[in-house]
Amino acid sequence: MSIFDLNSPDHIAAHGHSIHHREEIERSEQCGCYYCIAIFPPTEIVDWVDDGRTALCNRCGIDAVVGSASGFPINEDFLRRMHDHWF
Numbered sequence: 001m002s003i004f005d006l007n008s009p010d011h012i013a014a015h016g017h018s019i020h021h022r023e024e025i026e027r028s029e030q031c032g033c034y035y036c037i038a039i040f041p042p043t044e045i046v047d048w049v050d051d052g053r054t055a056l057c058n059r060c061g062i063d064a065v066v067g068s069a070s071g072f073p074i075n076e077d078f079l080r081r082m083h084d085h086w087f
Helices: 010-018 022-027 076-086
Strands: 031-033 065-067
Touching (some): 010 065, 010 076, 022 065
16 A cells, blocks of 8 residues: 555555655644654754655654645644554
8 A cells, every 4th residue: 555545544644744745844834743742833843854855853853744734634633643553
């Protein structure tokens, strides 16, 4: 199954929005990390990998950040479901 499979449950499909997503993050009102479950504005992101295309969480340093411009909810419940599946 592709990480971009539109038939996947949302918490699985959202994973594709956690890589190579700088433009989407910069359009987001808020971001969330599905590793440490932190929620923060994109302006707090200072570290990027993958030639500056993938955000690292400003709290835990893991590349598990999804932005609200992805269309997925950025709230504790959704981030925990992602965490439970991916970690």
